[in-house]
Amino acid sequence: MLFRGTLKVLTLLAASSAANAHSWVEQVRRIDSSGAFTGPVGYPIGYVNRTAPNFSDTAAQNKILDTKPNPPVCKPKANAYATVNRLSASAGDYVALLYEENGHVTQPFLTPRPYRDGLVSVYGTLQHQDSDGINDVLNSWTADGKGGNGKGKLLGTHYYDDGQCYQNAGKNFAIPIYATRYKEHGLDELLCQTDFQLPDDLPESGIYTVMWVWDWPLITSDTQNTTEIYTSCAEIQLGPRKAGKGAEKIQFSNKNAINQAAISSQLGKQFEATGLGIGTNSPAAPTGMPTQSEGQATTDPSPTVTSAPSESSAPASSTTKKHKSKSKGKVKTVTVTADPITTTAWHTVTVGIGGVGIGAGTGQVATSTPQASSSKKATATLTSSSQSISANSSQPMPTSNLPVTSISKFLKARSTGRARRDGNGQA
Numbered sequence: 001m002l003f004r005g006t007l008k009v010l011t012l013l014a015a016s017s018a019a020n021a022h023s024w025v026e027q028v029r030r031i032d033s034s035g036a037f038t039g040p041v042g043y044p045i046g047y048v049n050r051t052a053p054n055f056s057d058t059a060a061q062n063k064i065l066d067t068k069p070n071p072p073v074c075k076p077k078a079n080a081y082a083t084v085n086r087l088s089a090s091a092g093d094y095v096a097l098l099y100e101e102n103g104h105v106t107q108p109f110l111t112p113r114p115y116r117d118g119l120v121s122v123y124g125t126l127q128h129q130d131s132d133g134i135n136d137v138l139n140s141w142t143a144d145g146k147g148g149n150g151k152g153k154l155l156g157t158h159y160y161d162d163g164q165c166y167q168n169a170g171k172n173f174a175i176p177i178y179a180t181r182y183k184e185h186g187l188d189e190l191l192c193q194t195d196f197q198l199p200d201d202l203p204e205s206g207i208y209t210v211m212w213v214w215d216w217p218l219i220t221s222d223t224q225n226t227t228e229i230y231t232s233c234a235e236i237q238l239g240p241r242k243a244g245k246g247a248e249k250i251q252f253s254n255k256n257a258i259n260q261a262a263i264s265s266q267l268g269k270q271f272e273a274t275g276l277g278i279g280t281n282s283p284a285a286p287t288g289m290p291t292q293s294e295g296q297a298t299t300d301p302s303p304t305v306t307s308a309p310s311e312s313s314a315p316a317s318s319t320t321k322k323h324k325s326k327s328k329g330k331v332k333t334v335t336v337t338a339d340p341i342t343t344t345a346w347h348t349v350t351v352g353i354g355g356v357g358i359g360a361g362t363g364q365v366a367t368s369t370p371q372a373s374s375s376k377k378a379t380a381t382l383t384s385s386s387q388s389i390s391a392n393s394s395q396p397m398p399t400s401n402l403p404v405t406s407i408s409k410f411l412k413a414r415s416t417g418r419a420r421r422d423g424n425g426q427a
Helices: 002-020 176-185 264-268 409-422
Strands: 025-031 037-042 062-064 087-089 094-099 119-125 152-159 192-197 207-215 229-238 331-337 346-352
Touching: 025 087, 025 229, 037 087, 094 207, 094 229, 119 192, 152 192, 192 264
Parallel strands: 087 229
Antiparallel strands: 025 037, 025 094, 062 229, 094 192, 119 152, 119 207, 207 229, 331 346
16 A cells, blocks of 8 residues: 555656646647648757667757847757758648647646636748847737737747646656546557748748747736746748649548647647636637638547646736726626537636626637537538738737737726636746
């Protein structure tokens, strides 16, 4: 009995230690017409093999705790590909950035963090320089390429928790999310991924740099966060298109191994969110974005959700700015469950007089969208994601930070209490 108790304690300590580590892109993969990864693996700038004698978290990651001095968004690119390969791809190709969750997905309550462990934004540029700062890119570059200094584009935004990934916890099934996903997929671990499409207008030669930016602030209250950002960058060697004009259609195959394929919902919905919300609650639904209903993708109506995010969740921005509510009308809060799929998440929406709304006049609903995940992937037909969103659109252009500015008193009280309880955890 003593031995078993000691072993359990050691396993929990090991899992907790993993959650103290952080994340970076491990691999860059091209996605073929069946949704599977294809071709040689590409690597990020500053890649360090985990088996190398000089490996450490600090050597591999690019950590930003203060954005005021505008630190570089990427590690130096000189000699970055002297010993490892760039990914080779063409305009319109779909790409996956793979990373380990390091306990942040499977143990999300160790510290109070945003909904589904924050937001990952992917940016791209043909004009990357080592001097490009985080403020030049994050919250600046937009999907139409006209934001900020105009050097790059926002290519996609997805949650850090992709809805299916988990890290090896030594079969410690006392960790609920790990236990659920392990039993679902039967793999020792499953890397997380961020999927996106390269712009259709890229040249047929040259280098295109993509930037993976994970916004993961520490929540100190419903209205204040402490900045914590991690970035990885990768160079892609551009080549000629392989088949005519336009992007290749993707017909997801149910024969794909889950650890060797993209996530259809990510390719079908280019922007899952445009910013963090309040506390640990889910942000408002994006506006002016490509959606599945606009021809992006169709999936089988009964996906399986392997695990659910935290209850009544909505994130905040990784800044110390306070968000003041501008809502004046009476509101009431109702709690509803999702459509009949396997999930334990509760969805909280705020209904205003005359319609549904929680944003600053956007009429959007703060709701979580569980990621579909199954070893038997749903069949989906995917056409090219819209890479050119008109700057003259009546709907707002996407940025990576559009916080929700209204919340009911009831919901705020719940999230405040939760932040206080979770505040005892250690990062």
